[in-house]
Amino acid sequence: RHLVGxxxxxxxxxxxxxxxxxxxxxxxxxxVAVANVMSALCFGRRYSHGDGEFLRIVxxxxxxxxxxxxHQRSLRPGAAPRDMMDAFIRLQREQPRLQLEHxxxxxxxxxxxxQDTLSTxxxxxxxxxxxxxxxxxKMQEEVDRIVGRDxxxxxxxxxxxxxxxxxxxxxxxxxxxxxVTIPHATTTNTFIMGYLIxxxxxxxxxxxxxxxxxxxxxxxxxxxxxxxxxxxxxxNKDLTSSVMIFSLGKRRxxxxxxxxxxxxxxxxxxxxxxxxxxxxxxxPKMDFxxxxxxxxxPFTLNVTLRDTMDLLDQAVQRLQAEKAAS
Numbered sequence: 001r002h003l004v005g006x007x008x009x010x011x012x013x014x015x016x017x018x019x020x021x022x023x024x025x026x027x028x029x030x031x032v033a034v035a036n037v038m039s040a041l042c043f044g045r046r047y048s049h050g051d052g053e054f055l056r057i058v059x060x061x062x063x064x065x066x067x068x069x070x071h072q073r074s075l076r077p078g079a080a081p082r083d084m085m086d087a088f089i090r091l092q093r094e095q096p097r098l099q100l101e102h103x104x105x106x107x108x109x110x111x112x113x114x115q116d117t118l119s120t121x122x123x124x125x126x127x128x129x130x131x132x133x134x135x136x137x138k139m140q141e142e143v144d145r146i147v148g149r150d151x152x153x154x155x156x157x158x159x160x161x162x163x164x165x166x167x168x169x170x171x172x173x174x175x176x177x178x179x180v181t182i183p184h185a186t187t188t189n190t191f192i193m194g195y196l197i198x199x200x201x202x203x204x205x206x207x208x209x210x211x212x213x214x215x216x217x218x219x220x221x222x223x224x225x226x227x228x229x230x231x232x233x234x235x236n237k238d239l240t241s242s243v244m245i246f247s248l249g250k251r252r253x254x255x256x257x258x259x260x261x262x263x264x265x266x267x268x269x270x271x272x273x274x275x276x277x278x279x280x281x282x283x284p285k286m287d288f289x290x291x292x293x294x295x296x297x298p299f300t301l302n303v304t305l306r307d308t309m310d311l312l313d314q315a316v317q318r319l320q321a322e323k324a325a326s
Contacts (some may be wrong), residue, residue: 003262005150006037007269008312014274014303021225023279024299026126037262038115040175057113117178117257124175125267127286127296129165131143135225138165139271140306152311153268155261162235166228168184169235169259173246174223177294180206181247207244208294211301216242272313278303307322 010033017024129136142163146151148219158165190197197203212220218227231235234256246253253259278284279300287297 002156002270003037004315005264006033006310007266008309008316009033009036010266011085011273011303011309011312013168015305017300018304021302023246023302025298025300026122027119027298028067030122030126031115033266034118034122034262051186060239064167067158068101070293113138118262118295120177120295121263122266123174123296124177125168125171125263126276126301127299128171129271129276130282130301132223132300133277135167135223136271136276138184139267143268143272147268149307150311152315153265153272155265157268158261158264162229162233163225164271165235165240165264166225168263168267169228169240169243170223170225171215173243174211175288175294175296176208176211176245178245178292179206179290179294181205183206184247195293205244205247205249210244264283269312273306273309275306277304 010029013029014026017029017316127141142161143153146160153161165279181204183204185203186197186199186201189199211217214220228236228239246256246259279302282299288294289297
């Protein structure tokens with residue numbers, strides 16, 4: 001629900017910035033879009049893309065602790081949880097062994113961890129769409145055939161859109177936008193393939209190498225979504241499970257499934273509603289910068305509507321009516 005409203009705002013901003021054949025840098029609006037979805041999910045509120053206060057505190061997550069105090073005061077006994085913060089507070093009240101002061105930190109961690117990674121992922125998704133227009137066309141053909149033009153894609157469509165899912169997995173594999181995991185440590189002496197890993201050893205997983213290992217991936221430097229499809233055109237789950245972007249084991253990212261759903265919905269709605277075109281004056285080479293995440297170097301694109309925004313407008317109106325009635 002939160003994402004559909006944000007997708008509508010995102011499409012409007014991208015199309016407006018592309019008016020008259022202009023090319024725009026999408027990075028800022030993607031950061032705010034992701035932050036807004038997570039803000040609504042965690043704290044029950046989204047902000048305008050032009051909200052000065054929100055833009056100042058995006059990236060300064062500790063200030064969201066104030067939302068915890070507001071939620072604690074306004075939570076009504078017996079009422080359905082409004083968001084993740086409500087759910088955590090209620091869980092703590094039911095299980096006193098959980099410490100209340102951990103609630104805002106946990107929710108803020110979820111909010112903060114998603115911000116940079118998901119907005120970076122969306123930047124890569126857009127650059128792949130404009131660099132591989134034939135892939136974009138195949139995605140649009142699939143979503144038109146399965147979903148149609150009279151409604152928006154939804155989470156329930158995911159199993160029926162294998163090419164779009166293959167595109168997402170190939171985008172994660174190819175970009176490996178989280179190249180190395182955050183540090184973990186061994187709690188006991190551990191043996192892996194005969195090698196001793198002593199207790200208290202700090203461990204990093206090189207996810208980029210895993211995703212580009214030629215022993216696992218045929219032509220790993222080629223961007224090819226079809227590598228994830230079997231001979232019948234269905235997703236090869238054995239292969240998708242080999243893509244490493246959320247770490248692995250018991251300490252893997254707890255937001256993996258939530259992130260994948262968000263990326264699927266953003267991507268499927270965007271290709272259903274829009275056409276994306278590269279700036280012909282820019283180098284088509286996909287350079288990137290290193291950091292906690294691997295980000296594509298700044299690029300611009302043009303975004304046009306395939307039809308109208310009526311479906312997005314109607315979806316937002318229905319959600320607003322449902323919220324008012326609840």
